[in-house]
Amino acid sequence: MSSDRTFAxxxxxxxxxxxxxxxxxxxxxxxxxxxGVTVEKKVGTxxxxxxxxxxxxxxxxxxxxxxxxxxxxxxxxVLRGERPDTPQPDAVICLVDAVNLERHFYLxxxxxxxxxxxxxxxxxxxxxxxxxxxxxxxxLEERLGVSVVxxxxxxxxxxxxxxxxxxxSDLAQPQWTAVEDGDPATRYTAIETLLEGTVARSEExxxxxSDKWDRVLVHPILGWVVLLxxxxxxxxxxxxxxxxxxxxxxxxxxWLGEQVxxxxxxxxLRALITEGIIGGVGGVVIFLPQILILFFFIGLMENxxxxxxxxxxMDRLMxxxxxxxxxxxxxxxxxxxxxxxxxxxxxMESARDRLITTLIAPITSCSARLPVYVMLIALxxxxxxxxxxxxxxxxxxxxxxxxxxxxxxxxxxTLEKSEKTLMVLELPSYQRPSWxxxxxxxxxxxxxxxxxxxxxxxxxxxxLWAMTTYPKSDSEDGSEQLAYSAAGRLGKTIEPVxxxxxxxWKMGIGLVxxxxxxxxxxxxxxxxxxxxxxxxxxxRDRMAEETRADGKPAYDVRTCLSLLVFYVFAMQCLSxxxxxxxxxxxxxxxxxxxxxxTGFAYLAALATYQIGGFFxx
Amino acid sequence: xxxxxxxxxxxxxxxAAVGGMDLPETAAGRLREMGFLTGASVRMVRRAPLGCPIExxxxxxxxxxxxxxxxxxxxx
Amino acid sequence: MxxxxxxxxxxxxxxxxxxxxxxxxxxxxxxxxxxxxxxxKKE
Numbered sequence: 001m002s003s004d005r006t007f008a009x010x011x012x013x014x015x016x017x018x019x020x021x022x023x024x025x026x027x028x029x030x031x032x033x034x035x036g037v038t039v040e041k042k043v044g045t046x047x048x049x050x051x052x053x054x055x056x057x058x059x060x061x062x063x064x065x066x067x068x069x070x071x072x073x074x075x076x077x078v079l080r081g082e083r084p085d086t087p088q089p090d091a092v093i094c095l096v097d098a099v100n101l102e103r104h105f106y107l108x109x110x111x112x113x114x115x116x117x118x119x120x121x122x123x124x125x126x127x128x129x130x131x132x133x134x135x136x137x138x139x140l141e142e143r144l145g146v147s148v149v150x151x152x153x154x155x156x157x158x159x160x161x162x163x164x165x166x167x168x169s170d171l172a173q174p175q176w177t178a179v180e181d182g183d184p185a186t187r188y189t190a191i192e193t194l195l196e197g198t199v200a201r202s203e204e205x206x207x208x209x210s211d212k213w214d215r216v217l218v219h220p221i222l223g224w225v226v227l228l229x230x231x232x233x234x235x236x237x238x239x240x241x242x243x244x245x246x247x248x249x250x251x252x253x254x255w256l257g258e259q260v261x262x263x264x265x266x267x268x269l270r271a272l273i274t275e276g277i278i279g280g281v282g283g284v285v286i287f288l289p290q291i292l293i294l295f296f297f298i299g300l301m302e303n304x305x306x307x308x309x310x311x312x313x314m315d316r317l318m319x320x321x322x323x324x325x326x327x328x329x330x331x332x333x334x335x336x337x338x339x340x341x342x343x344x345x346x347x348m349e350s351a352r353d354r355l356i357t358t359l360i361a362p363i364t365s366c367s368a369r370l371p372v373y374v375m376l377i378a379l380x381x382x383x384x385x386x387x388x389x390x391x392x393x394x395x396x397x398x399x400x401x402x403x404x405x406x407x408x409x410x411x412x413x414t415l416e417k418s419e420k421t422l423m424v425l426e427l428p429s430y431q432r433p434s435w436x437x438x439x440x441x442x443x444x445x446x447x448x449x450x451x452x453x454x455x456x457x458x459x460x461x462x463x464l465w466a467m468t469t470y471p472k473s474d475s476e477d478g479s480e481q482l483a484y485s486a487a488g489r490l491g492k493t494i495e496p497v498x499x500x501x502x503x504x505w506k507m508g509i510g511l512v513x514x515x516x517x518x519x520x521x522x523x524x525x526x527x528x529x530x531x532x533x534x535x536x537x538x539x540r541d542r543m544a545e546e547t548r549a550d551g552k553p554a555y556d557v558r559t560c561l562s563l564l565v566f567y568v569f570a571m572q573c574l575s576x577x578x579x580x581x582x583x584x585x586x587x588x589x590x591x592x593x594x595x596x597x598t599g600f601a602y603l604a605a606l607a608t609y610q611i612g613g614f615f616x617x
Numbered sequence: 618x619x620x621x622x623x624x625x626x627x628x629x630x631x632x633a634a635v636g637g638m639d640l641p642e643t644a645a646g647r648l649r650e651m652g653f654l655t656g657a658s659v660r661m662v663r664r665a666p667l668g669c670p671i672e673x674x675x676x677x678x679x680x681x682x683x684x685x686x687x688x689x690x691x692x693x
Numbered sequence: 694m695x696x697x698x699x700x701x702x703x704x705x706x707x708x709x710x711x712x713x714x715x716x717x718x719x720x721x722x723x724x725x726x727x728x729x730x731x732x733x734k735k736e
Contacts, residue, residue, distance in 0.1 A: 063647070063650055063651060064647075064650045066646065066650070068643060068646075068647055099677050099678075100652075100676055100677040100678045101677075102652070102676050102677075103651065103652050103675075103676050103677070103678055106650055131677075133677075183649075184646065184649035184650050184654065185649065185654050185655065188652075188654055210679075211662075214663070218663070218665065218666060219666070220666040221666075223666050224666065265698070267696075267697075267698030267699060267702075268698045268699045268701070268702035268703075269697075269698035269701045269702045269705070270698060271702070272702045272705060272706070312665050312670065312672070312681050313665055313666055313667070315665065315669065315670050315681075315683070316665060316667035316668065316669050316670075317667065319669070319683065325670065325681075349647070422640065422643075422644035422647060422648065422682075422686050423670065423681075423682070423683050423686065424647060424648065424651060424680055424681070424682060425670065425680065425681040425682075426651075426678065426679065426680055426681075427672060427679040427680070427681060428679075429679075455716075459709050459710075459712065459713045460713075462705065462706055462709040463706070463709060463710060463713070465706075466702075466703070466706040469702075470703070470706075
């Protein structure tokens with residue numbers, strides 16, 4: 001089918017665009033980026049009533065085509081056919097919200113002036129009905145001369161009618177006289193004329209169901225209780241419940257390794273498969289449950305409309321250090337991974353706010369740090385209780401929050417002030433969560449995560465294994481072999497630099513390796529310590545036995561603390577560097593980010609180790 | 618201009634009509650696009666738990682503005 | 694000890710490095726947005 005039609009899906013944020021997109025395309029969608037910007041490009045395919053395939057481009061939410069944020073810029077450029085990477089759509093599906101029809105027609109009328117065929121979808125008709133608003137869609141259809149479809153996208157009500165509209169062989173151009181005047185008031189007057197007699201409101205009751213929820217959820221005291229319980233619940237699930245599926249994954253990879261060992265003769269290739277591939281990839285895939293849990297929580301909060309209330313409540317705390325309430329979402333997402341966090345900054349209109357949020361995002365304790373923390377805390381407190389370990393973990397999270405605030409404050413003070421920007425936060429009505437949509441989002445994120453584990457992490461693990469194995473020494477002793485290898489030589493080279501921090505050359509290998517991705521530290525430790533001799537010990541036991549030249553344990557409290565502090569701050573993630581570069585469109589900020597975070601991490605770890613010397617050992 | 622009341626002074630439940638704005642053009646344009654037109658009726662809904670931002674109802678939508686911005690939007 | 698493994702392993706490593714280099718260093722395509730854009734995406 002060469003002449004597949006392409007529809008662009010356009011609407012304000014929070015109109016249910018994604019829901020409609022999912023309803024139209026199901027799982028047949030692809031998420032990528034518009035080159036040069038970190039704006040997500042979602043393209044999917046569906047079939048019309050005649051069985052012909054069509055393409056749907058889900059454009060970023062926009063309030064108007066006079067672009068004010070990168071999101072809106074992309075939407076405008078695609079609709080006008082100004083992006084070389086995306087062909088101009090054949091028609092536009094314009095989504096408007098039944099509750100605020102006038103405001104949503106602001107964008108809709110601008111779209112109607114592009115000269116493309118349009119289908120208008122009025123979403124959330126159920127909610128409008130609850131609020132005593134009825135819309136005469138037929139009358140609007142007659143006036144505009146295009147299909148106007150009332151829908152409840154989340155319940156899939158109206159899909160049939162939309163399918164009929166989509167399947168029409170020739171889609172109509174709207175009958176609409178362009179508003180030449182750039183003043184919004186003129187456009188609103190024109191919209192008023194258009195909508196006259198199509199919207200009926202019973203004004204008496206302004207108390208919406210959302211208000212009842214808001215009385216609790218943004219209550220001065222109860223609101224915080226709810227928010228803290230949700231964040232507490234999230235972290236509880238992340239650290240305790242996730243353990244079961246994680247053990248299962250761990251066990252599976254362990255079993256896989258045993259199978260290979262049972263079936264292959266001993267040799268280099270077998271070592272590469274068991275230590276490099278299975279050990280390295282398994283050490284990363286084990287985070288899948290945590291990634292899924294985090295996106296479940298974020299999806300739930302976003303889907304119900306609660307996330308906007310969180311921004312509403314948090315704005316005051318964020319504005320003190322020059323951050324935007326909208327920065328809460330990116331920062332919270334960064335606790336899973338800084339990359340979706342940085343990508344979430346695209347909803348902010350101010351370039352300066354975006355930059356500050358991007359620069360501090362990597363300080364949040366992303367889930368890749370988790371295994372490093374778990375491993376080091378266990379080494380640090382070999383006989384500690386679960387409570388003590390949890391306390392250290394909480395301490396690290398608190399440290400990262402302090403870091404986020406401090407550096408946001410620093411950047412706010414030092415970065416060139418831009419034109420004072422406005423913070424407008426829309427508080428959409430609450431909605432029943434769509435489990436289908438949340439599941440779909442989790443599936444998407446999980447898929448991307450696994451693909452990364454199967455490509456980048458797999459490649460790096462193999463390279464790391466090679467670096468610890470070659471060049472080969474004649475010695476049969478694993479430790480001597482490691483010292484002789486490329487990785488060992490590298491570790492020895494940087495040893496003088498990291499010695500004041502309390503690290504030896506083997507830790508240096510892990511440190512350098514984890515600049516590609518933090519979690520590689522754990523896989524590196526497996527490769528380094530388990531590769532030495534084929535004993536049955538776990539890596540952790542083997543590391544606990546590791547001693548320095550003077551016979552003291554290498555991983556003592558001081559060194560572990562120093563390492564932990566280093567991992568809290570250091571910028572060790574190539575993907576984040578790449579995303580920062582793309583987001584800010586310059587190497588300058590990406591390099592600054594690496595330098596300031598790693599430099600600070602070095603100093604902080606140095607201080608920890610040196611000051612620790614007065615209290616410990 | 619300075620002696621007129623502004624949106625930041627409204628109490629919960631109070632309704633007012635939007636007058637002039639003392640904001641940069643991009644900000645004022647965005648606000649107008651979102652319904653803060655001269656003469657439009659605005660209802661102050663509530664303040665955030667920490668006092669800022671302030672939630673307003675404009676044309677059926679709920680929008681939150683910071684105190685500093687709201688103080689630049691005058692009422693008639 | 695099987696001998697074939699001592700040359701097979703380095704071969705796998707070399708192929709891996711080649712793929713990694715090729716994926717990251719080939720000139721970025723301007724016109725279309727494919728896997729290339731994905732690798733830095735929200736993992």
